[in-house]
Amino acid sequence: MTNLNVIEATRFYINRMIEDAGQSVKGLVMDKETASIVSMVYAQSEILQKEVFLFERIDVAGQKSLKHLTAICFLRPTEDNIQALVRELQEPKYGSYFIYFTNFVELNDIKSIAEADEYECVRVIQEFYADYVAINPHLYSLNIPITYENNFLWNDQLLRRTAQGLVSLLLSLRKKSATIRYQQSSNMAKILAERLSNTLRRQLDFASSNVNAPDHTVVLIVDRREDAITPLLNQWTYQAMVHELIGIKNNRVNLSQVPGITKELEEVVMNAEYDEFYADNLYSNFGEIATNIKRLMEHFQEKHKSQSKIESITDMKSFVESYPQFKKLSGTVSKHVTIVGELSRLVGIYNLLDLSETEQNLVCQSNHSEIVQKIKQLIQNDKIRDEDIVRLICLYALRYEHHGNNETNALLRETLKCRQLSEKYIQFIQAILNYGGRKFRQADLFNTQNSMAITRQFIRGLKGVDNVYAQHIPLIRDLLEQLLRGKLKDNLYPSVGSKDRIQSNNYYTTSQQTQFQQGQPIKYRSSLFIIPSEIIVYVVGGITYEESYHIHMMNKQGARIVLGGSYIHNFASFVDEVLAGGVPSTSNEFFAVKRR
């Protein structure tokens, strides 16, 4: 069984491109999106070793000539890129061209390129399906910050881009056949699932890789709106915390706002493939990171002492030998010490520990009056940021949406008395119920709707929690656990028929057919449904690093799951995503609160 590692899959394609171009000095020509795709999996220093010495964008006009170079063009098959390629080939800059598209390209476009290639510079045109951004081995994204349009409809271009991304993911992981299941309550998930299924069926005939046994791989398409809670919570694992408090974009962290930062550290790269400390501590919590940073510092100080002792020629030689490693360690230490220092500072000045505990209790416990008191206390506290108050109000609104003593209005009034919330935040509070309220979602997000869930919650409460800051378990984990046990309900998550699979509604065993003929009610056996060996998840509307952490833990226990979404959200980007779906214009008291 192939390894489900999206980073390896992308690197494999890039290595192959470079090998195909042969032993010549090469230049890599990309577009804006493929530049991100390549940057995430390959460091510049590593690719320089493979004789790829120039990197440029196809959409940036370059007038000069580099005939002694071979161009490796790695592009998405968009109209703009095809036009740019045609212009390039009409006046070729490079000596020869090896062209690779990240997805299916129409024959008409091939024809246009061929007609433009008067100088016969093109050697190869291939499709290499690396049309997504690989973040961690089990995590990918399509870098689409806003998926929803007004009234939560698909934009045609985004739908096509998403379907292309998923097709390329399946092909890069060598899956040609899979069962596609989607969230029934989400129209967007359904449309995407059908589009994906049609595309796979249409394009299947050309692929030459081995066909997997049917029902082995399940592609699960869900909607972010089903779980609006997770992006609203503050995080305490390293990767998630950095993204939430500072922001990670394509593995780059902008530290220019950190007081007293040196020029060198204004922007740093956080890539687990090249940074051992980061790889080991991606999923460590804040307390563990502090201990590990201390250990790293001690290790660095030891090395520093040995480097300072230069008395003989032997010492000098050993200094020179170990200096590059020492320099690398020094860079790593300064980067992580700066980041952890900044996180610590932000936790202190914004009182995040107290806030996070309140958030977790709000979501996972049921003490309504206590939580309202606590929120009111935090509203009065000047140290707490406006955005954190907005988080609390939204969490409260979602948690106690149909509670008899719902105090969302009161809390909002209280907030507006003491703070000047921006228009954006007010609209966000208005929009959140429309986005992820009970009217839309089908899942029991708070374990309050059926007796099993209530019992489970009660038992959890009796057992107590290991960590008050990590009580919340995202919905995606529950769904995947159900899927792995074959208990994900077909009426809530139906499947789109794939090539070798007939509709599940007609899929009965012989004994059940006999039962049906005899007029007896049929009970679905959970083992009748697919127990997948591999699961590929796509979340319309984006995912979070908290969900990535849970998937990582499941994979450590033997599951084979790849998680992805349109974007990796933190609170700031999630606000934009929610507002893109539209702000409802109702006239009840909740929306008519006077602003200060």
Added chain:
Amino acid sequence: MSSRNLTSNFLEFRNRAVQNRTNYTNNNKLDDRSPLLNDDEDNEVVHFDRDDAFLWMESYRRMQSQFDEVRNQIKKLQQLQAKCLTRPGFDENDHSDFEIRSLTKDITSTLNNCRLAVQKFSSFAKKSHANSYEQHLVSNVVQATINTFQDLMLKFNQCQSNYVQKLQSQKDKFDQVIPHIAIDMYASPFGDKEFDQISLLSEVQQQCASPVDEYTIQRDKEIRDAYQSIQEVNSTFMDVSTIIFNQKASMDQIECVIGDSINSIEQGNKELVQAVTRQQRRLKIKLILLGIGIFILLFVVFISYI
């Protein structure tokens, strides 16, 4: 790995396009008025007389082949060292020792040549180039070459220090196992006191160098050792200079490099546009001044005529 090769479709389309172009050209009559040489020729296309690019590529290829040679030599050295360590024999050692020494000498001289070539190459990179792409390209090539050279140097140094350490530990173990036995050269092997010590002594005396000669030999040895130490210090400092050269503060991410180069190209474009605007403005001012001058002249002529 899933992929689809469209090269055959592409070649078919291209051949068809070529045929169509050829047919179209043949159908048109040759126009006698069309010039023999085309004035619109792109001046930026590299001509044979502009061989800067080929020069540095040539140097780059030469360095790569030297690096490959060094790699092979280091591999051979490691094999010899392993052989020496695992099968110590009195006669064999001499021969292996000699090979190791000569190979080490060869590698050191090749690395010195590589170092000079790298330094020359990096000074070439600092010169201005035809265009910004060429500049970026050459600086990336230099960076990659320095990294490769540094890695090779480190590998060689580590190989040597590991060998010395292993030899030392072998010697220590040997000394622990077999204690040092003092041998009396002048004692008779048969314990016979009437052993001809006198003749032996005289032979030994003749064979021994005089104190003055001994001093000269000692001095030569020490001078040689000092010279070797100075050479080692010199090579160590050269290595440090290579490492320091490589210490640019730059982000090791392709997207950032592209972003930086796009920014510098855009900056360059903006400045070009500004320069063109300023030039046009200056031309306008000149024309206006010229016009005023001509007007004044005409006025003066007109007045004088009146």
